[in-house]
Amino acid sequence: MSGHTGGSTMSAYQKEYQWAANHPEEFWEAQAQHIDWFKKPSTLLATDENDIERWFPDGLLNTCWLALDYHCEQGRGDKVALIYDSPVTNRKQQYSYQQLRDQVARIAGMLANQGVTKGDRVVIYMPMIPEAAMAMLACARLGAIHSVVFGGFAANELAVRLEDAEPKVVLTASCGVEVNKVIPYKPLVDKAIMDSRWKPQQVVVLQRQECKSELNGERDVDWLSAYESASPHACVPVLSTDPLYILYTSGTTGKPKGVVRDNGGHAVAMKYSMTSIYNIPQDGVFWAASDVGWVVGHSYIVYAPLIHGCTTILFEGKPVRTPDPGAFWRVCQEYKVDVLFSAPTAFRAIKKEDPNGECLSQYDLSKLQTIFMAGERLDPPTLEWVETKTNKPVIDHWWQTETGWAIAGNPIGLEHMPIKAGSATKPMPGYQVEILNELGEPAQSNQQGFVALKRPLPPSCLPTVWRNHDRFESGYLGQFPGYYVSGDGGYIDDEGYLFIMGRIDDVINVAGHRLSTGEMEEIVGGHPAIAECAVVGVHDELKGQLPLGLVVLKDGVKVDDLELEGELVGKVRNEIGAVACFKHALVVERLPKTRSGKILRRTIRQIADGEQYVVPSTIDDPTSLAEIERVLKS
Numbered sequence: 001m002s003g004h005t006g007g008s009t010m011s012a013y014q015k016e017y018q019w020a021a022n023h024p025e026e027f028w029e030a031q032a033q034h035i036d037w038f039k040k041p042s043t044l045l046a047t048d049e050n051d052i053e054r055w056f057p058d059g060l061l062n063t064c065w066l067a068l069d070y071h072c073e074q075g076r077g078d079k080v081a082l083i084y085d086s087p088v089t090n091r092k093q094q095y096s097y098q099q100l101r102d103q104v105a106r107i108a109g110m111l112a113n114q115g116v117t118k119g120d121r122v123v124i125y126m127p128m129i130p131e132a133a134m135a136m137l138a139c140a141r142l143g144a145i146h147s148v149v150f151g152g153f154a155a156n157e158l159a160v161r162l163e164d165a166e167p168k169v170v171l172t173a174s175c176g177v178e179v180n181k182v183i184p185y186k187p188l189v190d191k192a193i194m195d196s197r198w199k200p201q202q203v204v205v206l207q208r209q210e211c212k213s214e215l216n217g218e219r220d221v222d223w224l225s226a227y228e229s230a231s232p233h234a235c236v237p238v239l240s241t242d243p244l245y246i247l248y249t250s251g252t253t254g255k256p257k258g259v260v261r262d263n264g265g266h267a268v269a270m271k272y273s274m275t276s277i278y279n280i281p282q283d284g285v286f287w288a289a290s291d292v293g294w295v296v297g298h299s300y301i302v303y304a305p306l307i308h309g310c311t312t313i314l315f316e317g318k319p320v321r322t323p324d325p326g327a328f329w330r331v332c333q334e335y336k337v338d339v340l341f342s343a344p345t346a347f348r349a350i351k352k353e354d355p356n357g358e359c360l361s362q363y364d365l366s367k368l369q370t371i372f373m374a375g376e377r378l379d380p381p382t383l384e385w386v387e388t389k390t391n392k393p394v395i396d397h398w399w400q401t402e403t404g405w406a407i408a409g410n411p412i413g414l415e416h417m418p419i420k421a422g423s424a425t426k427p428m429p430g431y432q433v434e435i436l437n438e439l440g441e442p443a444q445s446n447q448q449g450f451v452a453l454k455r456p457l458p459p460s461c462l463p464t465v466w467r468n469h470d471r472f473e474s475g476y477l478g479q480f481p482g483y484y485v486s487g488d489g490g491y492i493d494d495e496g497y498l499f500i501m502g503r504i505d506d507v508i509n510v511a512g513h514r515l516s517t518g519e520m521e522e523i524v525g526g527h528p529a530i531a532e533c534a535v536v537g538v539h540d541e542l543k544g545q546l547p548l549g550l551v552v553l554k555d556g557v558k559v560d561d562l563e564l565e566g567e568l569v570g571k572v573r574n575e576i577g578a579v580a581c582f583k584h585a586l587v588v589e590r591l592p593k594t595r596s597g598k599i600l601r602r603t604i605r606q607i608a609d610g611e612q613y614v615v616p617s618t619i620d621d622p623t624s625l626a627e628i629e630r631v632l633k634s
């Protein structure tokens with residue numbers, strides 16, 4: 001299969017890009033040949049009942065088959081599929097494709113015994129252990145829809161997701177293990193179920209040595225006993241457009257959005273990305289140092305490496321303190337990692353503790369080919385530090401939970417384009433990225449605007465928000481007809497390089513974790529002493545951004561500011577989780593607003609970051625800005 005459009009002066013990237021842009025169906029038909037369908041699609045692209053474009057609608061497949069059974073059938077059953085490395089528990093384990101397939105098939109059998117069938121939802125609230133990946137694959141095997149909830153989220157976040165996804169079963173473990181602390185999960189699950197209007201039929205608990213949970217009543221099931229009495233279950237064929245998973249992500253309100261991923265488009269895009277973007281051979285070792293609770297973990301710890309036939313690494317540790325800033329390099333050396341993928345914040349943490357790369361120099365990184373980064377913009381100082389210290393190509397690529405794979409990057413499998421610091425390079429084949437102004441008109445080169453994707457979106461991108469299609473239409477498609485609006489602002493330079501400059505909505509990025517300031521405002525504003533509040537993301541050297549709350553007290557309320565701050569910090573920690581890193585709330589007399597009452601969050605953020613700012617012409621009371629400056633400086 002080969003691309004064909006264009007003359008000989010075009011580069012390999014340009015040829016592929018043009019092929020996908022001018023003949024999308026032909027291009028994706030060619031990519032779809034690389035996966036093992038049960039029934040190949042005869043229609044490539046069609047619109048669904050919501051008038052949304054869907055890829056390969058009549059194809060039949062099973063994602064777990066592609067990730068495991070297919071490789072066993074091809075005689076690669078003995079190859080290592082998954083390596084578990086856990087410095088926090090001192091455990092290491094390897095699973096061959098056959099071992100992983102057999103265990104996953106039995107977990108699928110265990111779920112089937114609990115009544116889970118195709119289309120049912122299963123919530124997975126688990127730490128970074130192999131059983132978390134197995135649970136995802138077992139759901140895929142049955143055609144059930146998994147929804148993984150990041151282990152760092154508090155009970156309230158879990159409750160919201162239970163209510164929305166309505167799972168038949170929850171799969172969990174007795175605890176997560178963080179640096180020097182054990183976090184019991186079962187009390188969080190129990191509280192979430194108590195608070196949720198939706199009650200799952202079964203909670204299956206994997207007991208870990210670090211802390212055992214008490215199992216109560218008919219609802220709680222011991223994982224090991226249920227597993228031992230289960231028989232292996234075969235792969236259930238599903239339609240390409242059937243959902244593989246729902247992954248909730250932060251939006252602008254307190255209610256997270258359930259991003260729906262289909263089976264067929266996702267599998268094709270995963271496979272395509274492994275060769276074109278990551279340039280990794282089938283026998284390669286791929287390590288995404290992330291968490292299965294995030295989209296990076298879904299796509300690049302579990303699905304893409306396994307669909308491609310690689311060895312994937314599941315690392316239960318941190319870039320630092322497990323035990324030192326050499327952890328990443330130790331794993332790369334020990335398992336001969338070819339491709340490493342993580343968030344810039346992880347490398348900033350390493351740089352802070354090992355600025356001269358002394359720890360790094362103790363390891364043999366000769367096998368490591370490329371380092372990829374995503375989750376937030378790769379800031380030029382971090383790029384330069386990682387490049388200099390490792391002497392490896394370091395590649396930024398931009399994507400979102402909504403897409404499941406990179407929208408823009410430097411596809412080294414096609415062509416390694418020169419890197420421009422601060423840019424995510426160019427749109428990936430299949431995506432048509434445009435910068436639009438407020439009227440929806442194309443912006444000039446170098447002019448900032450809304451980063452929008454022209455429809456149809458390529459395979460793997462979300463077709464809807466779970467059980468809330470109106471939210472998909474209003475949040476992504478309604479603003480500019482014919483386009484998907486990414487929520488990011490940015491510009492394209494004269495040479496077609498894309499620069500993502502940050503979110504233009506109420507979403508912030510804290511240590512590579514996407515969080516909603518709108519949600520934090522709802523929590524802070526719920527405190528009885530607070531009349532109104534604003535939460536903004538301010539710059540942080542290590543974590544990229546940190547939330548900062550500014551609160552106005554109700555008339556007549558007398559409180560100690562520090563005591564109030566402590567209560568608000570505790571409230572956000574309890575309701576979202578420690579990952580929110582909400583540590584500061586300052587009392588102010590009033591918030592700067594426009595005459596129509598809109599809080600000037602952008603101006604507040606600029607003041608907090610010490611940036612130059614222009615007093616908006618629509619401001620109601622300019623003196624309110626002086627007060628914010630005074631409070632932030634004091």
Ligand code: COA
Pocket residue numbers: 150151152153176178179183289290291294296318319320341342343345346349374375510511512513542543577578579580581
């Ligand atoms: N379960 C329970 N608690 C968790 C958790 C989990 N899975 N993950 C994080 N937390 C807790 C931490 O223990 C910490 O709690 P504390 O306030 O009581 O100390 C809090 O949440 C903040 O955690 P984190 O943001 O991880 O900060 P850190 O200081 O421990 O580590 C980094 C900083 C930069 C090393 C770390 O955030 C990191 O590795 N980030 C990379 C993120 C990433 O991979 N993103 C995916 C996109 S590629």
Ligand code: AMP
Pocket residue numbers: 249295373374375376377378396397398399400401402424486487488500501502503509513514
């Ligand atoms: P998530 O859905 O959690 O993956 O977060 C997606 C958001 O993270 C994007 O909308 C961006 O705001 C930000 N992001 C992710 N990767 C990058 C990147 N390489 N450059 C700039 N921003 C990024």
